[in-house]
Amino acid sequence: MLPPVLIAPVLGMALRSRLNLRIIATAGSISQHALRGGVALLGLTLPFGGLVALGPAPLLLGIGAMLTSLIAGFWIARAAGLSCEEALLSSGAVGICGASAAAAIGSILPAGAERERQVSVIIAGVTPFGSAAMLVLPLLIHLLGFGDRIAGLFLGATIHDMAQVVAAGATISSAATRVAVLTKMIRVAMLPVVLIGMTLFLRLTSARRREAVKEGAATALPGFILLFLLFSAASSVMEIPPRLSNGAIQISSFLFLMAMAGVGVRSDFRQCFRSAGRCYMAIALQSGLIALFALVVIYTHLV
Known part of the structure; x- marks a missing residue:
């Protein structure tokens, strides 16, 4: 069964030909607001204190894997012929x-x-x-003989989507799933920080990108990042009722799906997959790179 995060933009593309330009523009605006709202609500589920309390191992692997992809993965994508924007997106x-x-x-x-x-x-x-990683990595873990803790750290540091992390962890044990989710949460929590860093990077790369960011998302970006930080700080100093945090997770997931459906509506299918081969090669190399990083950290006993 295809995951919703892939179905949503495909459905959006399918609807595009039946919509006029005004509706397409409106869908684009709504999807941008939905996306920012989804990022902001993540703060209720990712308290600062809880992330620090995880200990050094998830922090080292989670942040290390993320930085490996963002830095080395970015240059791999550029070497594969991707544009700066495509390299930022893939990494x-x-x-x-x-x-x-x-x-x-x-x-x-x-x-x-x-x-x-x-x-x-x-x-x-x-x-x-x-x-594919969700299916292959548990088999690799069994071959390598990792225990529950190491298996969870490895899965959380390498698989892309949270739902995929949960599914892969469930094939091993509940203990491995918990460690995997906590490690993955570290990577997810870094999203607003990465957005700030990428905005600054785009401003510095060229006058064209500086002007585009200044006129576009830069005015809206601080708002939803500040909300994320505010919600995360609030959930660190007070106990958030489970019903509220679970509701925030559900609403955030729904908003992300709305945003990706909007991406599909605004995308021309005929032009969509130009240079797709290079993008997929870069994604494969980047995915292998963070898996290699995690294995090096594990086998050098840094966690």
Whole structure:
């Protein structure tokens, strides 16, 4: 069964031909607001104190895998012939949280049809690669003889999407699933920080990108990041009722799906997969890179 994060943009593409330009533009605006709302609500489920309390191992593997993808993975993508924007999208999607991260990073790129094509290609590529990792990595873990803790750390540091992490962990044990989810949460929590860093990077790379960011997402970006930080701080100093935190998770997931459906509506299917082969090769290399990083950390007994 195809995951919802892939179905949503495909359905959006299918509807595009039946919609007029005004509706397409409106869908684009709604999807951007939905995306920012989804990122902000993540703060209620990711308290600062809880992340620090996880200890050094999840922090080292989670942040280390993310930085490996963002830095080394970015240059791998550039060497594969991808544009700067495609390299940011692919390295961020692999390093943080898959399709959701791709959609979030897309919101800070210069607006236009090319951005929608790039985001659609990355979402279409990162989702099946994450699904493949969900199936293959548990088999690798059994072959390597990892215990529950190490298995959870490895899965949380390498698989792209949270749902895929949970599914892969469930094939091993409940203890491995818990460690995997906690490690993955570290990567997800870094999304607003990465968005700030990428915005600054885009401003510094060229006058064209500086102007595009200044006129586009830069005015809206601080608002939802500040809300994320505020919600995360609030959940650190007070106990959030389970019904509220669970509701925030459900609403955030729904908003992310709305945003990705909007990406599909704004994407021209005929142009979508131009240069897709290079994107998929980059995603494969980036995915392998963070898996290699995690194995090196594990076998050098740093965790």
